[in-house]
Amino acid sequence: MQRREFLSTAFAVAAAGLAPRSARASSALVEVLLNEPIGTIAPELQGHFTEHIGEVIYNGIWVGEDSKIPNVGGIRKALVDHMRQLHAPVIRWPGGCFADSYNWRDGVGPRAQRPVRTNFWDNSTQLCKAPDGPQKYDPNTFGTAEFMRFCRLCGSQPYVAANVRSLTPHDFDEWVEYCNSPPGSTTLAQTRANDGSRDPYNVIYWGIGNESWGCGGDFRPEDYAVEFSRFTSWVPDYGLKLRFIGSGPGAGPQDPQVSWTRGFLETLLTKRPHLIERMYGLSMHYYCGSTGKGNSLQFSTDEWYQMLTQADAMDPLVNQHWQAMGDYDTEHKAKLVVDEWGAWHQGPILGPAYLFSYVPSLRDALVTAITLDIFNRHADKLAMCNDAQLVNNINTLFLAREERFVPTTIFHVFDMYKSHQGGRSLRLVCDAPGVSYGAGKTLWGLAGSASQHGKTLVLTVVNPHTSEPRETEIELRGGEARSAQVTVLTDSDIHAHNDFDHPEAVVPQTQPAGLSGSRFVWTFKPASVTKLEIELA
Numbered sequence: 001m002q003r004r005e006f007l008s009t010a011f012a013v014a015a016a017g018l019a020p021r022s023a024r025a026s027s028a029l030v031e032v033l034l035n036e037p038i039g040t041i042a043p044e045l046q047g048h049f050t051e052h053i054g055e056v057i058y059n060g061i062w063v064g065e066d067s068k069i070p071n072v073g074g075i076r077k078a079l080v081d082h083m084r085q086l087h088a089p090v091i092r093w094p095g096g097c098f099a100d101s102y103n104w105r106d107g108v109g110p111r112a113q114r115p116v117r118t119n120f121w122d123n124s125t126q127l128c129k130a131p132d133g134p135q136k137y138d139p140n141t142f143g144t145a146e147f148m149r150f151c152r153l154c155g156s157q158p159y160v161a162a163n164v165r166s167l168t169p170h171d172f173d174e175w176v177e178y179c180n181s182p183p184g185s186t187t188l189a190q191t192r193a194n195d196g197s198r199d200p201y202n203v204i205y206w207g208i209g210n211e212s213w214g215c216g217g218d219f220r221p222e223d224y225a226v227e228f229s230r231f232t233s234w235v236p237d238y239g240l241k242l243r244f245i246g247s248g249p250g251a252g253p254q255d256p257q258v259s260w261t262r263g264f265l266e267t268l269l270t271k272r273p274h275l276i277e278r279m280y281g282l283s284m285h286y287y288c289g290s291t292g293k294g295n296s297l298q299f300s301t302d303e304w305y306q307m308l309t310q311a312d313a314m315d316p317l318v319n320q321h322w323q324a325m326g327d328y329d330t331e332h333k334a335k336l337v338v339d340e341w342g343a344w345h346q347g348p349i350l351g352p353a354y355l356f357s358y359v360p361s362l363r364d365a366l367v368t369a370i371t372l373d374i375f376n377r378h379a380d381k382l383a384m385c386n387d388a389q390l391v392n393n394i395n396t397l398f399l400a401r402e403e404r405f406v407p408t409t410i411f412h413v414f415d416m417y418k419s420h421q422g423g424r425s426l427r428l429v430c431d432a433p434g435v436s437y438g439a440g441k442t443l444w445g446l447a448g449s450a451s452q453h454g455k456t457l458v459l460t461v462v463n464p465h466t467s468e469p470r471e472t473e474i475e476l477r478g479g480e481a482r483s484a485q486v487t488v489l490t491d492s493d494i495h496a497h498n499d500f501d502h503p504e505a506v507v508p509q510t511q512p513a514g515l516s517g518s519r520f521v522w523t524f525k526p527a528s529v530t531k532l533e534i535e536l537a
């Protein structure tokens, strides 16, 4: 352990009034501080992202009305059923980088008459056309009306990303008009009615571009600030409070890109501080990458720990950007929106047309749990987070190929963590021996998050150690357990995964936990994600 890390843990332990590790029966201690709330965990922190890329939209979501695959008006039924199970709060669309090449007009009107366009991704060679390669010519069968229907079926809010690179603020205004104008009011309201919805979609969340420092226009932050003010100026609101999300940094531990956050906010707000009212949130993207050969299923124990350490870098990145935002927005009116995150492995891909796809393993389940725990612990700073991406892509919850459909290890973590949605995030102190790996590197021994929902306390904890169970004293400060149930996701093989041939190789197990009182001992299994749902006395 680094001296700084040791001191901060020691300080946290002392501040919480804990017994030193040597004086305790167990080697580890988790303290839930029921009287130290952090903030409400917005359900939107467990949001999703879908882009016209590879097999996400076509084949993943859209199978067509005439398909033999069970569907609801062309949308894959198994996907809808699983999204409802997750209480999926919000879905982002149509990109990603694709958003800044997308003309929404191509995706409205009678489906048979919509134009076929070159998709943004991998359009460089004739030889790689789908289904034999990743190139897709987008038929625009799945457009705004289909996306809105997908959201409604899932019970989710839509979050739409505008095209800042290649369309104008006028086009954006008209997209808002198509979505939100009252029934019978305008020509675009009529187009929407012809597309199946007389009633407005009432879309509140609008992204102003995507990765505007890169695929979204290669802007400098100062120039993007000008675009942000143009695109958000006098947008018709149809009586709704629209929530605009600025395109923020593509952050990483080596280069957090705080200069983007600062440059953008400095230009936007200096001399015009009132413009902060236009910004509901500032987006941040962080992909924790891969390790070794980049293969999602082939990695060493060291690469397992390295990957989890990379996932953990989300925590300082949130802090760094939040602090920078506070220098310009001292009341923190705008929140952070992590609208793309996940582990990005290079392969193996599911098939030639499945751009950026891979089969996630137990390692990716822990990456996801670590990340969702970080989001819970920063519930006061974050308004929304969107896992990239929902199906057949990076950090994917589902694999879909024709009629086959598999919930991945990542889905199961989301399913476990949905119990945190809407809860009061509580401060948690974890004190456990760190795990040493590689040449002198250390990862913490336990980490997690806690939330309270009336008389129910939800505690989620990750034990990253590949072989050692962690016996742990759990102390509820300011409360007492009456009963508890535990759900555990793990496997004896750290490479375990669900795929088309083994759809249920890794599934969580739930059972009564037999715990009571304000202090009890629980043993966290190796390489596991654990959820304790505790009924308080």
Ligand code: AHR
Pocket: 051, 095, 096, 097, 098, 210, 211, 340, 388, 389, 394
């Ligand atoms: O999620 C895939 C791509 O990653 C997105 O289109 C882009 O925003 C990011 O770079």
